[in-house]
Amino acid sequence: MKIFVGCYTKKISEELVGKGEGIYCLDFDQTSGQIKLIDILPCLNPSYLTISNNGNYLYAVEEIPMDESPKIKAFNINSEGNTPTLSLINEQELPGSFSCHLSLIKSQTHLAVACYMSGNVLVYPLDKNGGILPFTQNIQQQGTGPNKLRQEAAHAHMIHPYGSNGIFVVDLGLDLAKSYDLNTGTDQMIETPESDIIIRKGAGARHMVLHPDFDFAFVFSELSAEVFSFRIVGKKFEFLESVHSLPEASKEIPSGAAIRMHPNGKYLYVSNRSNNSITIFQFDNQSEKLSLIGYEASGGKTPREINIDSTGKWLFVANMDSDNIVVFSIDQTNGLLIKKNVYRDINSASCIQFLEN
Numbered sequence: 001m002k003i004f005v006g007c008y009t010k011k012i013s014e015e016l017v018g019k020g021e022g023i024y025c026l027d028f029d030q031t032s033g034q035i036k037l038i039d040i041l042p043c044l045n046p047s048y049l050t051i052s053n054n055g056n057y058l059y060a061v062e063e064i065p066m067d068e069s070p071k072i073k074a075f076n077i078n079s080e081g082n083t084p085t086l087s088l089i090n091e092q093e094l095p096g097s098f099s100c101h102l103s104l105i106k107s108q109t110h111l112a113v114a115c116y117m118s119g120n121v122l123v124y125p126l127d128k129n130g131g132i133l134p135f136t137q138n139i140q141q142q143g144t145g146p147n148k149l150r151q152e153a154a155h156a157h158m159i160h161p162y163g164s165n166g167i168f169v170v171d172l173g174l175d176l177a178k179s180y181d182l183n184t185g186t187d188q189m190i191e192t193p194e195s196d197i198i199i200r201k202g203a204g205a206r207h208m209v210l211h212p213d214f215d216f217a218f219v220f221s222e223l224s225a226e227v228f229s230f231r232i233v234g235k236k237f238e239f240l241e242s243v244h245s246l247p248e249a250s251k252e253i254p255s256g257a258a259i260r261m262h263p264n265g266k267y268l269y270v271s272n273r274s275n276n277s278i279t280i281f282q283f284d285n286q287s288e289k290l291s292l293i294g295y296e297a298s299g300g301k302t303p304r305e306i307n308i309d310s311t312g313k314w315l316f317v318a319n320m321d322s323d324n325i326v327v328f329s330i331d332q333t334n335g336l337l338i339k340k341n342v343y344r345d346i347n348s349a350s351c352i353q354f355l356e357n
Contacts, residue, residue: 194236
């Protein structure tokens with residue numbers, strides 16, 4: 001299996017000093033759990049990547065300030081033989097500050113980008129060859145939250161596709177996942193507030209996942225490290241419960257990062273940068289409850305990203321500040337993690353995407 005890893009290559013802040021080289025192409029042995037480097041494509045702060053459903057195209061943002069003229073880039077994935085590499089298709093301007101996430105909508109016709117610092121969302125149509133056309137929308141989200149330091153404005157943190165043409169914009173400043181749907185007649189994203197997912201004020205919504213049966217949604221908060229669960233009823237999302245992901249005795253300041261659900265819909269995983277751990281929950285769709293299974297050390301410092309392959313056998317952790325990727329196998333009977341490998345030839349990793357076609 002081939003893996004693409006995004007990273008930080010330059011300084012973002014005093015706390016985030018990138019030391020990576022660009023987009024890493026890796027080969028993963030699904031029997032041994034070993035990783036080897038295939039190629040590195042030099043790029044500027046490609047902090048988040050996404051891959052088209054057909055496995056032909058990869059898209060990357062440059063997470064830099066707007067006054068440094070960031071770009072969004074499209075690449076062909078050349079996967080012949082054992083040496084897949086990336087070749088640039090094109091790039092477009094990205095008028096937003098510190099763009100930290102992007103995703104294709106399910107129909108694969110448009111790409112949406114979340115710009116964290118400027119709080120806006122950019123929508124780009126795609127051409128038939130995977131190229132990015134100039135953006136057709138620049139949606140500025142508005143609002144504030146009770147945390148005056150972190151929620152002084154909108155901070156779009158994630159794009160999650162929904163339905164055939166919809167997206168959620170998970171916004172840390174607004175404590176919600178704001179819903180939009182593409183009007184195919186006008187080719188514009190339209191607000192659909194009846195489907196907004198709202199969490200507790202001050203929690204700081206960061207990332208979300210949907211249950212594979214599309215009956216439930218889960219939002220993970222950065223500022224409180226809570227998982228908020230919702231039942232999907234038609235176009236509405238009904239709140240079920242919130243559960244903390246840090247131990248009760250924890251003294252660390254919460255800093256929730258990534259959330260992933262196992263393909264079987266039974267297990268939910270979140271990463272916490274405050275104590276360098278992965279928290280494991282079991283979800284029962286009959287009782288609609290999350291129950292804590294346990295905690296697993298991330299194997300490094302600052303687990304910014306976790307991801308699970310489509311077989312549900314492997315969970316990867318990108319420990320950004322210890323410059324490693326840790327590979328865990330997933331016990332299919334109880335969801336627990338078993339550490340298999342530590343890959344150290346990568347710096348400041350922030351995103352992991354699988355090429356499984």
